[in-house]
Amino acid sequence: MRLPYKIVRLETQPTYCTQGNTQLDFRLTLDGWVEGLWFYWVPDGTPPSEALEEETLYLEGPFAGPEVRGFLTVSPEGRVLGVGTQGIEVRPDRRLWVRGVRGGVLGPYVGAVNVVRPDSTSFCDPSW
Template sequence: MRALGLWGIGLLLAACTLTVEVRSPYRILRLETQPTYCTQGNTQLDYRLALEGWVDGLWFYWVPDGTPPSAASAEEAFYLKGPFSGLEVRGFLTVSPEGRVLGGVGVQGIRAEPLPDRRLWVRGVRDGILGPYVGAVNGVRPDSTSFCDPSW
């Protein structure tokens, strides 16, 4: 009787299939940006980051320095669809003096009040799961000079 019970369990286990998918984790390291952004108009904000592994996309957050990226408004966040892989990812975001991430759209804006230093943050996405926030190693200061050209 005991042998019959073990045989029945063995038969049930043989009918089951277990699939294990191993995904290597990714890490975003050392996000860097240029040191200034223009207060007179939109800026193409250059960035580069080190990426170990791959991601489906990247969320960027352009917030005043000292503000957590989780508090970013919809205008301060931008999703860049990938996939991305490799040792270094480079690109740029178009940002307004008011702190909006515009992507590739050009919008003029004039603002009289002092603008804050800002910091760029990034967050990887893989299979719909968001990774940790990674802040740029440097802040970005506003530049109100007439010859503002902050690109690298």
């Protein structure tokens, strides 16, 4: 089945903080429109279909192209809109995924073109 929209070129900033929550900026190119977007914030190498519940977020739209921008608040533990704990630990590189929904039909997963790396410095301030 051919979907009436296409999501391409999901991009994110290159780092996230390990000492506190991060506002993870994103942008994507959308050909058409969607009723909403599912986001999947998973360790790099993990398929988005295996994301834990706390690693996902549905953002209700509608959204129309050509460009959609925004941010997710993510915790050092990998939760979307979660509350982070204190302490410094080694964290995995992560990758943001998104998929559209229209008419109740989920589209394909589209992964960010880049990996987001953890930053454990005390001056962590991720940006594009």
